[in-house]
Amino acid sequence: MGANVLVVEDEPAILELIAVNLEQAGFHVLRAADAESALRLIGEALPDLMLIDWMLPGLSGIELVRRLRREERTRALPLILLTARGAEVDKVLGLEAGADDYVTKPFSPRELVARIRAVLRRRRPEVGEEVLEAGGLKLDPAARRVLVQGRVVALGPTEFRLLHFLMTHPERVHSRSQLLDRVWGDHVFVEERTVDVHVRRLRAALEPHGLAGLIQTVRGAGYRFSVQMAQEA
Amino acid sequence: MGANVLVVEDEPAILELIAVNLEQAGFHVLRAADAESALRLIGEALPDLMLIDWMLPGLSGIELVRRLRREERTRALPLILLTARGAEVDKVLGLEAGADDYVTKPFSPRELVARIRAVLRRRRPEVGEEVLEAGGLKLDPAARRVLVQGRVVALGPTEFRLLHFLMTHPERVHSRSQLLDRVWGDHVFVEERTVDVHVRRLRAALEPHGLAGLIQTVRGAGYRFSVQMAQEA
DNA sequence: CGAAATGGTGACGTTTTCGTGACAATTCAT
DNA sequence: ATGAATTGTCACGAAAACGTCACCATTTCG
Numbered sequence A, B: 001m002g003a004n005v006l007v008v009e010d011e012p013a014i015l016e017l018i019a020v021n022l023e024q025a026g027f028h029v030l031r032a033a034d035a036e037s038a039l040r041l042i043g044e045a046l047p048d049l050m051l052i053d054w055m056l057p058g059l060s061g062i063e064l065v066r067r068l069r070r071e072e073r074t075r076a077l078p079l080i081l082l083t084a085r086g087a088e089v090d091k092v093l094g095l096e097a098g099a100d101d102y103v104t105k106p107f108s109p110r111e112l113v114a115r116i117r118a119v120l121r122r123r124r125p126e127v128g129e130e131v132l133e134a135g136g137l138k139l140d141p142a143a144r145r146v147l148v149q150g151r152v153v154a155l156g157p158t159e160f161r162l163l164h165f166l167m168t169h170p171e172r173v174h175s176r177s178q179l180l181d182r183v184w185g186d187h188v189f190v191e192e193r194t195v196d197v198h199v200r201r202l203r204a205a206l207e208p209h210g211l212a213g214l215i216q217t218v219r220g221a222g223y224r225f226s227v228q229m230a231q232e233a
Numbered sequence C: 001c002g003a004a005a006t007g008g009t010g011a012c013g014t015t016t017t018c019g020t021g022a023c024a025a026t027t028c029a030t
Numbered sequence D: 001a002t003g004a005a006t007t008g009t010c011a012c013g014a015a016a017a018c019g020t021c022a023c024c025a026t027t028t029c030g
Helices: A010-026 A035-044 A059-072 A088-097 A109-123 A157-168 A176-184 A193-209 B012-024 B037-042 B061-070 B088-097 B109-120 B157-168 B178-183 B193-209
Strands: A004-008 A029-030 A049-053 A078-082 A102-105 A133-134 A137-140 A147-148 A149-152 A215-218 A221-226 B004-008 B028-032 B051-052 B079-084 B100-105 B132-134 B137-140 B143-146 B215-218 B222-226
Touching: A004 A010, A004 A035, A010 A029, A010 B193, A029 A102, A035 A059, A049 A059, A049 A109, A059 B028, A102 A109, A133 A157, A137 A157, A149 A193, A149 B079, A157 A176, A157 A193, A176 A193, A176 B028, A193 A215, B004 B012, B004 B037, B012 B028, B028 B037, B037 B061, B037 B143, B051 B061, B051 B109, B061 B193, B079 B109, B088 B143, B100 B109, B132 B157, B137 B157, B157 B178, B157 B193, B157 B222, B178 B193, B178 B222, B193 B215
Parallel strands: A004 A029, A004 A049, A049 A078, A078 A102, B004 B028, B004 B051, B051 B079, B079 B100
Antiparallel strands: A133 A137, A137 A147, A147 A149, A215 A221, B132 B137, B137 B143, B215 B222
């Protein structure tokens, strides 16, 4: 129940107002007055969600969002921006930068809580930090490493994330756009064919280890990670 | 790519304003003036996202949201509410009812489009497609796979969609034009005889697995998927 | 019985889709 | 700053899938 929420807000009064309300709603609140100290806090333990003020001394809120979205470890971290009312450019920029939502100041406590719950609900299915094992493959998210029979498989960051996603959602077809959303991130714009190239690189990395056919092409639909090999008659 | 967006709005002027903007942004727009006609439209084919006005004659917007969330088929359908500016109670109620987001009127076209894109990107993966099983056949929509006794049946995209449709509407005759609408799509222009060819290809793919007679020809009417084998007088 | 209608079947040309190698831009470590 | 690694994009070719047609078999009906 009590999810950890990190609030980044430089105005002490507002920070406390938010904190009190969130705690009353059952959340556990972490506080940071600027982006730098927020990053420091994150370094120790990831919160379940971050609430970030648009205007911050030093590194601004949106720059913080971009930075968090760039890094592997924080890519899936739910982020909500606090913006000034009516600043629509900010809203659009915020969403495009990768924020999951925004709330305009001044806000009602109930709205804020509802938003947080909504975002947390959406992100629910992807909390995987455990070691995955399938088809002779062992993937360790924490160590960011892939093993097959004790031997390390060399993978680039993107290939690793791709394989990670496929292994957490096996036996089902993912379209290229779905893969772009889930592996690359909501906010990036890249060609769909780029997925093909990375799938190829991933296959090329697995093949020398005797693992072929794990990632299957489904014509007209997308790709699928499957342990059961395709059989014919 | 042009996602299908169903806009439910009783004010014709606003409806058109929205429609024009969305179409310009590359979406395909479906229109409904009230909740009832929206539900009727949905009955035929699910859109990718719904834009729902808060104030509607008859069934209100929020009641529509609740109803859609209750039903299995529409549970994961992305919904965005249109609310009056400043009505924060509405916003909260809307989010708690299960809407994915809301936009306040009046809104800027850019914001609307950005919101829609954001919600579409978050589209929940568990779009509840259940595994169909009939006549010794197992069709898994999520995996895009057809199995008969554990053996994979190789099907092209169109054959797969055709079989999928037939299995979701079994024991019932579908004319060629109906099949073209439902399997190929409303707007496509192809010869009716093309259906024959694909039925043949589908039969040819099933036959080596010992499944014959599942798809029956009804002379002068169309085709039918039936578990009970063809009997004669 | 014969003509017309209907549907099965194989073949063919075109379009789509995907794998693949190359390449430039960018990032990162040294 | 230099070089290696990573990434996104493109162009080309092979293969798959598609839609259409011609031809034949079967059924329907005058």
